[in-house]
Every structure is written in C-alpha cells, then in structure tokens.
Amino acid sequence: MGVRTPSDETPEVFAAVGPRPLSAVLLALVLFVALVSNGRPIDAGDPRPTERVAASLVRERNFDLDEFPDVEEPFARTAGAHRVSIYPVASAVAAAPVFAVASAVFALDETGLALAGKWAASLFSAAAAALLYLAVGRRRPHRDALWTAVVFALGTTVWSTSQALWQHPLAVLGVCAALVCIVRAQDDAAWAGRAGLPLALAVAARYADIVLVGVLAVAIAVRWPRRLPLLILWAAPVVLAVLAYHQVYFGSPLRQGLAADRFSAPWGEGQLGLLMSPAKGLLVFTPVVIMAAAGLVRAFRQGDRWLASACGAAALAHWVLVGRWAEWHGGESWGPRLMTDALPLLFLFLPEGYDLAPRLTAALAALSVAVQALGAFAYDYRWERLRQRPVASAHPELWDLGHSPIAFYAARRLVLPTLPAVADGRIVLREHPIVIAGPRGSRVTFSADALRVEGADETMEDVHEERGARVQDGRLRLRGRYDGLFLRVTPGARARTLELRLVGEGSGTVYVGERGFWSPSVKWTAYPVSGRFRIRHPYTFATSGGPDVSITLARAPGTADLESVALVPPNEPERVIRNP
Structure with a gap:
C-alpha cells in the first residue's frame, strides 16, 4: 500500500478556475430578491434626475429633462435650449431597459419612476456582488467567495444605495468587473487590457471615481506595461461616448454639469467623518470593513503585494478625495454613501481577515447586516427632518452619538414592510407600518x-x-x-x-x-x-x-x-x- 506524500497532493483548483458563471447568476438573482425585499423605494434628490433621464430615453429617445419640470435646480440646469441633469447619464442609459419593461406594466409617474429606479439599481448591485463572488472565488475557496459576496451586498451601503437610482450601483458594478479582470490577469495577461472597459464604466457612472480608477489603471500599466494600449482601447468606447454627450448637451467635451468647486471641506474633517462619524462613519455602519482592511494587510504580508497595494492605494485615494467634498456626509442617505465605490477593493480580502479572527469577523459581519437591514426596513428620512432642519454648516448632528441614525431608528422600533402592486395602471405601495x-x-x-x-x-x-x-x-x-x-x-x-x-x-x-x-x-x-x-x-x-x-x-x-x-x-x- 502506497503512502501519499505532500508532493503527491492534488492542489486546490479554486485559484485557477473559480466559481462557475451559472452559480454567479443564481447568486445575483437571490441577492436581487433580498435587496428589493423591503418593497419600497427610498428615493432622494440625487437619484430623481437620473430616473427621469432613463424615462426620457424610453419615451423620447433623448437625454433632456424638458418634460420633467419637477426636477429643479440644483439637480438640473439649462444648457443651450434644454434642461439637463447635472449628473452623469451612464446609469440612466444602463437602466433604460428596466424602465422600458416597467413602462409596459405601469405608468412612470412619481412612484413608478422611483420603483423602476430601485429595481435597476438593485439589479446592478446584485450583479456587482456576483462579480465580486467570481473575483474572490479565483483566490479563495468558493464558500469564502459566497459569504463574502453576501456580506458585501447586505452588510454595506451597497444595500442602501440600491434603493434608488444613485450613481453608485453601476459604478460599483464597474469596479467589481474590473477586479474580475485583474484577478484573472494573474493567470492570463490578456485580461489586464480588458479591465479598461469596466474601469471606464465606473468613471462614466460616477465622475468622482476618477482617482480610484486612475490608481488602478496606473497599477495595471506598471504590472503589465505591454497591455497598456489594449487597456486604453477597451476604455475608449465609453470615454468617447461620455465626451460626445458633453459636446452635444454642454457644448464642449470637457464641460459637464457638476461644479468643480465643491471640494471645499477642510482637510481631515470629511476623511475623519467618513470613518468615525456616528451618523455617517464607515466603521459605524459597516464594522466588518475592519476585518477586510486587516485581510488586505495580511494578503500583502503573505506575498500578494501587487494586488493588495493596488487595491489599498485606490481605496485610500478615493477616501482622501471624497473626504474633501463639501457634502462628504452624502446628504439624505443611510450611512457613508460616498465610500461605497471603494468597498469592493477592500472586501476582495475579507476572507483573509476571517482567517485572522473567524469569530470576530462573523460577529462584525452579522452586526453590519443588521445595521443595513435597519436602514432598508426603517429608514424614512425622519432623522434628517428632525436633526438637520434647519441645516447647520458645522453639522454637529453628525457627531452626536446619542442621537445617531442607528440609535434613533433602533429606539423608534418602527418597520415599514411594503408590497408594490399595480392598480389602474399605476404603482401603489401597500405599506403596513x-x-x-x-x-x-x-x-x-x-x-x-x-x-x-x-x-x-x-x-x-x-x-x-x-x-x-x-x-x-x-x-x-x-x-x-x-x-x-x-x-x-x-x-x-x-x-x-x-x-x-x-x-x-x-x-x-x-x-x-x-x-x-x-x-x-x-x-x-x-x-x-x-x-x-x-x-x-x-x-x-x-x-x-x-x-x-x-x-x-x-x-x-x-x-x-x-x-x-x-x-x-x-x-x-x-x-x-x-x-x-
């Protein structure tokens, strides 16, 4: 009888093969159901123009908001002969098929637009989590990839930003797709060039991701310099489409709707707030991110230095940039909305964090999901109406631990399960507080x-x-x-x-x-x-x-x-x- 030696061991194949695409599709479907399970859209001022641009594409085949006088400044501006959204339109373009299907079932009135936007955003977010599952699954066992994707979708602001057509869901989808390309490039360098397309999509969806994407692009160029031309070629179609939109609607390919002078927050204030604020801090609303960051450090120490350095530098650069934004707190939203796009770069390493402290990681993951579930089923902007009316420039309410949104909604004990239904061709939200x-x-x-x-x-x-x-x-x-x-x-x-x-x-x-x-x-x-x-x-x-x-x-x-x-x-x- 032979004895099996270490050299005879069959190596694990998850790193080279990864999960099957069908399992990722099934995961996306399950997560989509979870993301929309609260039934109601949680709309806000920022997503409304994008929802209406998507409807305009379906109805009139154009990007203007002339038929939507309810979208007023500062969310829309007059450019030439038309009123247009100040926000990027990539999310509206991607969501247009969802709005087209929705328009065949119910009227795209105020409620119909919000619900169609929620469904589109939830679809993007679920797909993003499925792509992260594929990326993690090429580095770790499939079970690690599965629970990481679930925690990513349900334990972070990926859930809260999926409740309306924010810019973040499509941007996160682009970042997660880029991570799949980057991880696959470890075995096949051709994938390094293909990362240009999802990286360009992330910026097209949310211009504030330019620094995050720039760091990743530079890292790819340094690691695979011969793939730089392909990286540019893959990005070119999206970049040219964005520039063409700017030329047509703003009169110049380099002119767009957002004001460039809004990066005016004092150095350190926004950065600290995005991490520690009781009302908007990442460590408060998603405490499991601590273990994701620890996992990144562990991966670096174990030899995966390029990937850990690239993701860590991109996340750090994004945090520094959005911390300078005048509204770093994200306005009316649940949690640190502006940090959402950097989360895939950290959660790619959550399994390594689990290896360090399994019980602590599991506990923080459960707490993170509970916090996000509270937002999905209880958040209704009441905290902002009570604590931010009138608005104080220093925003002391963002640092009030005893009256934070989490404490407020937990003490309130109110949940808002909702069932959307169609009545007389219109969406009716059947709510049961x-x-x-x-x-x-x-x-x-x-x-x-x-x-x-x-x-x-x-x-x-x-x-x-x-x-x-x-x-x-x-x-x-x-x-x-x-x-x-x-x-x-x-x-x-x-x-x-x-x-x-x-x-x-x-x-x-x-x-x-x-x-x-x-x-x-x-x-x-x-x-x-x-x-x-x-x-x-x-x-x-x-x-x-x-x-x-x-x-x-x-x-x-x-x-x-x-x-x-x-x-x-x-x-x-x-x-x-x-x-x-």
Whole structure:
C-alpha cells in the first residue's frame, strides 16, 4: 500500500478556475430578491434626475429633462435650449431597459419612476456582488467567495444605495468587473487590457471615481506595461461616448454639469467623518470593513503585494478625495454613501481577515447586516427632518452619538414592510407600518419630547409620528407636507362604533386619512381649523377607508399643534380607568 506524500497532493483548483458563471447568476438573482425585499423605494434628490433621464430615453429617445419640470435646480440646469441633469447619464442609459419593461406594466409617474429606479439599481448591485463572488472565488475557496459576496451586498451601503437610482450601483458594478479582470490577469495577461472597459464604466457612472480608477489603471500599466494600449482601447468606447454627450448637451467635451468647486471641506474633517462619524462613519455602519482592511494587510504580508497595494492605494485615494467634498456626509442617505465605490477593493480580502479572527469577523459581519437591514426596513428620512432642519454648516448632528441614525431608528422600533402592486395602471405601495412591541391604548398625549399611548380601552396600536412631525413642549407640531400622526385601529375594536377626537391649535386644514393594506386609495376627510380646535371624527370600520388612520396637514399650507388624540366610543370619556 502506497503512502501519499505532500508532493503527491492534488492542489486546490479554486485559484485557477473559480466559481462557475451559472452559480454567479443564481447568486445575483437571490441577492436581487433580498435587496428589493423591503418593497419600497427610498428615493432622494440625487437619484430623481437620473430616473427621469432613463424615462426620457424610453419615451423620447433623448437625454433632456424638458418634460420633467419637477426636477429643479440644483439637480438640473439649462444648457443651450434644454434642461439637463447635472449628473452623469451612464446609469440612466444602463437602466433604460428596466424602465422600458416597467413602462409596459405601469405608468412612470412619481412612484413608478422611483420603483423602476430601485429595481435597476438593485439589479446592478446584485450583479456587482456576483462579480465580486467570481473575483474572490479565483483566490479563495468558493464558500469564502459566497459569504463574502453576501456580506458585501447586505452588510454595506451597497444595500442602501440600491434603493434608488444613485450613481453608485453601476459604478460599483464597474469596479467589481474590473477586479474580475485583474484577478484573472494573474493567470492570463490578456485580461489586464480588458479591465479598461469596466474601469471606464465606473468613471462614466460616477465622475468622482476618477482617482480610484486612475490608481488602478496606473497599477495595471506598471504590472503589465505591454497591455497598456489594449487597456486604453477597451476604455475608449465609453470615454468617447461620455465626451460626445458633453459636446452635444454642454457644448464642449470637457464641460459637464457638476461644479468643480465643491471640494471645499477642510482637510481631515470629511476623511475623519467618513470613518468615525456616528451618523455617517464607515466603521459605524459597516464594522466588518475592519476585518477586510486587516485581510488586505495580511494578503500583502503573505506575498500578494501587487494586488493588495493596488487595491489599498485606490481605496485610500478615493477616501482622501471624497473626504474633501463639501457634502462628504452624502446628504439624505443611510450611512457613508460616498465610500461605497471603494468597498469592493477592500472586501476582495475579507476572507483573509476571517482567517485572522473567524469569530470576530462573523460577529462584525452579522452586526453590519443588521445595521443595513435597519436602514432598508426603517429608514424614512425622519432623522434628517428632525436633526438637520434647519441645516447647520458645522453639522454637529453628525457627531452626536446619542442621537445617531442607528440609535434613533433602533429606539423608534418602527418597520415599514411594503408590497408594490399595480392598480389602474399605476404603482401603489401597500405599506403596513409596525411598531415592534409598541403600546396599545385609546389616547395619545405628548410629554416634553415624546408621545405616550395610554388608556385601558385598547382601540389603537402602532402609533408613531410621520415625516417631520415633532413633539415639543407637550404638543405634536405639524409644519411640513404630510407631517402627521399614524395609528392603527386594533382588530378587537373594529366591530365597534368609535370617534376620533383631536384637540389642539392651528390654522389651515387638518386631514384625517383612512386606508388599509389592500385599499386602492386613501379616504380623506378635511377639517378647516383656525385657532383652538376640537375635532370629532366618526369612525366605523365597515364604512371607513381601512384601519390605518393618519392625521396630517397633507399638502395644504398651515400649521397644527396637537395636544391629544383619542379613539373612543362617541358617548364615553377619553380617560378610561381600568378597574382593579
């Protein structure tokens, strides 16, 4: 009987072969479902022009926004005879097929545009994670590649930026595709030149990636100097297309919509904030990145010096650049949005970080996914409306640990599961807000800075403030569009005749809206108010619009300060005392 010696060992083949493309496609499909599982688009000002450019390409075969007057400055500007987006249009071009399919199913109105944009962005993000899976799988066992891709997609701002048509998803897709080319070039140098196409795509999607891409391009040229002409040739079609767009719409191939003078943040402020800010820090929202960075260092020490150096230098250069951006915090978004494009360069080495500390890496990965899931299912811009209105130039709220977005939404305990549906040719978002372990009662009052649900007769549940409604001085202050209070009539109270009583002070019109998860529309009742008011709104479930009740200003001008809200039978007092 022979003895097997080390020289007889069959070497592992993952480094030369990698995962099969079919497994990457299946992974992308699973991740796409996960990214859209919350059901609702989380739109913002920046993605809206790109969504409308995609719609314009489908409807009118052009890039202008003339048919979308709702996109105003600074998100659009007049160039020649047309209004155009200030942002790169590569994401709109790539998303146009998704918008074309969507337009055949539902109208591309405000909600339809946002949902189509979310689907396109989620598709790009899922594909990016699948490509990272292929890249990691050529260096590490397939199981390492699989969990790395999942953590990358669901434990970073890749998830949050997939909720609307930001520039990042397509840029990240380009970076991940470039990593596949770079890793494959270790065995076949022809792939080094092919990296030019995805690198150019990353810059075309997001011009701020120019430094990141430049560092990678220089590194490729140094490692494979004979492939430099091919690198340029592969990049040329995308570069020429971008320059042609600039020439047609801005009058010069070197002129574009973004202002170059926005890199004005003090040195160090943005860089530190992008790492450590309780509201926007990478180490706060994606703590597992610590192990990815440690893995990069470990790969360098183990001999993979060129790859680790190239990725590390590109990520570092990107961090320094975007830290100088005046809005380094990324505006209304969940987490360090501006660092998203550099994450593939670090997560390529996450398995090496796992080798150093498996349990710590697993714990940080789980925490990172939990933080991003909180954003996907709970984030609704309410933190910005409360903490950043009015805007303070120094942004002290970004450094307030006790009132950070993560702490705010975790304490709020509100999740917003949503199901998009088509009704009369339009998208309807069927939302079912749930306050986890929330109180029940029949009356809502307001203390110094919080609402209280009390009363022995449990007629309402899932009570929470909406949009910018703010509790101050014992009142709920409604000042903006759709600021309001939400409550759900409990199942046990729906067979009874009830009365919604509102006490407060204001001017304008207070609206009471009734809807249900399956309701096609909201049933509104308007109550004009001037000065002190006591509103008695009859509620019978059988004739109502549904069990979900909103008290709001809607779109109407005016103000309202609510002192109490009660849901009780018509002839009973509001303060019901429980008998012993």
